[in-house]
Amino acid sequence: MSFKIAIIGAGSVGFTKKLFTDILCVPEFKGIEFALTDVSEHNLAMIKAILDRIVEANKLPTRVTATTDRREALEGARYIISCVRVGGLEAYADDIRIPLKYGIDQCVGDTICAGGILYGQRNIPVILDFCKDIREVADTNAKFLNYANPMAMNTWAAIEYGKVDTVGLCHGVQHGAEQIAEVLGAKSPRELDYVCSGINHQTWFIDLRLNGRKIDRDELVAAFEAHPVYSQQEKLRIDVLKRFGVYSTESNGHLSEYLPWYRKRPDEITRWIDMSDWIHGETGGYLRYSTETRNWFETEYPQFLEAASKPIDASKRSNEHASHILEALETNRVYRGHFNVRNEGVITNLPRDAIIESPGFVDRFGINMAAGITLPEACAATCMASINVQRMSVHAAISGDIDLLKLAVLHDPLVGAVSTPEEVWQMVDEMVVAQAQWLPQYAHAVPAAKERLSKSTVKTREWAGAARRSVRSIEELRAEKTALKQAV
Helix, strand or coil: CCCEEEEECCCCHHHHHHHHHHHCCCHHHCCCEEEEECCCHHHHHHHHHHHHHHHHHCCCCCEEEEECCHHHHHCCCCEEEECCCCCHHHHHHHHHHHHHCCCCCCCCCCCCHHHHHHHHHHHHHHHHHHHHHHHHHCCCCCEEEECCCCHHHHHHHHHHCCCCCEEECCCHHHHHHHHHHHHCCCCCHHHEEEEEEEECCEEEEEEEEECCEECCHHHHHHHHHHCCCHHHHCHHHHHHHHHHCCEECCCHHHHHHHCCCCCCCHHHHHHHCCCCCHHHCCECHHHHHHHHHHHHHHHHHHHHHHHCCCCCCHHHCCCCHHHHHHHHHHHCCCEEEEEEEECCCCECCCCCCCEEEEEEEEECCEEEECCCECCCHHHHHHHHHHHHHHHHHHHHHHHCCHHHHHHHHHCCHHHHHHCCHHHHHHHHHHHHHHCHHHCHHHHHHHHHHHHHHHHCCCCCCCCCCCCECCCCCHHHHHHHHHHHHHHC
16 A cells, blocks of 8 residues: 555654554555654654664665655645644643642643643644645545644544544553453453543543453452552542442543542642552653653663664554554454544533544444443533533634633633632733743733733742652663663
């Protein structure tokens, strides 16, 4: 086969490499073209060198190009994959730092909450630029695969305002299923069948079958509580399982941001989180992890380049959806996965305009969602709170209405549990001013926001959060990796 895949934000080096090797595990795809594009020439050069090394080592006819000219990369592309992080780690640091001044402690901050909402404000104008280019220069039937967070907001904007055939992709469902299979004693995750449905990062395993046998709440609770690792790392998640009756896909730390009950009091936060890894609830955990990963990659780049010389092993193809979707569309080998699409009645008790994450099947005719799913009422209620925030956030990003943006942040469950309206109004002003270079739609509102900040009487504090860790040096990371190898 011969077609073109464009990857926007290809400078996300590790993830781009994974997608690239996954796609080349499909035998029919050896002769396709990958067009890489990114705003960073430095990152683009690094990933191109790695992918070129893979092509050379495997003696493939695959073509790899790289350019900072996005339209050039998109020209004629049949598939466009987005992995962008608008504002990079600089803006992301503000997503965590500024809300802490107002008592809002986030572990990740990339979906909703104060950080996730502002992340969406930065991304959506850029997403719409992508969509304009796709409509104008990509293949007539091009499909846009969005991996970038905030998943629901980005996908919502691309579909409703970008008018491009879009699907949002995440791996939370797969990771949750792997956990469940492990605690139930399965020899392989393939022994577990499930229906998982909801919205991105709040998806719920509403039906579980292990080798055909239905698993109920009590059995699952007992299995998690008996597990020597997950019983400590997933305390909050297990508590939600007990109360809601179903397990959530999202990690302990991420889930804590969407629910107003576990993360609103500093003394309560430490009760529910685990500090063995960033993902279990650490303050600003993903920011620390991302910073360390970037620094490590920059330092150890020669090793990553050398590793690219190894043959592609199809048995190690990942469970990321992208390669499987492309394989199904192009070869008609049917694939079942969980996809982020506009609801349109697929989930009966969520709004039709919402972006849901739910099971679907892919073949040559496209992505076909399994309709008629009804969530347990508590799951639907929790999803609804986020959907309302997402809808307002998308509309604010499109219109540049700073008052609507403030209302979106005010209605966020965790923000509303921690901060007063006066604090929210000032916090949003401060975040918009700090991130003005990435928020063109709010340029008209920045002078007034600065003026309000100069006269504000709302008190803030310099607070590191309930469970903050410092970014580790390369030497510390190297020592830890050495210790782990020795332990094994």
